[in-house]
Amino acid sequence: xxxxxxxxxxxxxxxxxxxxxxxxxxxxxxxxxxxxxxxxxxxxxxxxxxxxxxxxxxxxxxxxxxxxxxxxxxxxxxxxxxxxxxxxxxxxxxxxxxxxxxxxxxxxxxxxxxxxxxxxxxxxxxxxxxxxxxxxxxxxxxxxxxxxxxxxxxxxxxxxxxxxxxxxxxxxxxxxxxxxxxxxxxxxxxxxxxxxxxxxxxxxxxxxxxxxxxxxxx
Numbered sequence: 125x126x127x128x129x130x131x132x133x134x135x136x137x138x139x140x141x142x143x144x145x146x147x148x149x150x151x152x153x154x155x156x157x158x159x160x161x162x163x164x165x166x167x168x169x170x171x172x173x174x175x176x177x178x179x180x181x182x183x184x185x186x187x188x189x190x191x192x193x194x195x196x197x198x199x200x201x202x203x204x205x206x207x208x209x210x211x212x213x214x215x216x217x218x219x220x221x222x223x224x225x226x227x228x229x230x231x232x233x234x235x236x237x238x239x240x241x242x243x244x245x246x247x248x249x250x251x252x253x254x255x256x257x258x259x260x261x262x263x264x265x266x267x268x269x270x271x272x273x274x275x276x277x278x279x280x281x282x283x284x285x286x287x288x289x290x291x292x293x294x295x296x297x298x299x300x301x302x303x304x305x306x307x308x309x310x311x312x313x314x315x316x317x318x319x320x321x322x323x324x325x326x327x328x329x330x331x332x333x334x335x336x337x338x339x340x341x342x
Contacts, residue, residue, distance in 0.1 A: 137175045139165040144186045145231050154241035180249050190232035193219040198263040208270040213322045224311035234302045261287045285330040
């Protein structure tokens with residue numbers, strides 16, 4: 125009996141997360157209530173609070189279940205990569221393909237970036253997303269620093285700026301496609317777009333200005 129109860133609890137949790145995706149997408153996170161999520165899931169409000177003590181907790185669990193593409197692609201440092209630029213391009217491509225290939229990831233991505241207002245209620249969620257952004261930029265920069273160390277990029281390459289450029293490219297493509305998916309085929313276009321960026325990075329990487337170089341050497 126206890127085993128069945130645990131299985132039922134897990135099933136209810138999944139129903140709530142499914143319902144949260146639908147309700148947040150339709151209403152927007154800020155305007156949606158836990159009561160509406162409970163109704164959409166066909167459970168009581170008490171069942172919601174049994175699993176999630178706040179809307180922020182429900183929202184974060186929904187995001188974690190889908191695993192955001194950029195975070196997943198750059199989830200670990202790659203200091204040991206023999207070809208860091210190739211690894212960087214593959215990670216960026218995988219992020220785009222994950223979004224293009226998963227309807228769940230696409231729904232959650234749309235909620236996070238198009239249907240979420242960071243009110244006081246979701247302040248902790250916003251802070252977490254900012255930390256994850258910085259972590260992603262750091263890991264991307266680690267690959268680029270390794271590329272500089274191996275001679276794949278000039279020593280005066282501004283790896284922080286290059287990280288921002290790649291992050292902006294991936295995030296911009298994702299937002300644009302989620303907002304207007306019929307405007308282009310992301311899955312088909314992704315390899316060419318990443319190859320184009322990587323070719324530009326190799327041919328003309330952003331450079332540190334002389335003041336930055338002097339400061340780094342001092």
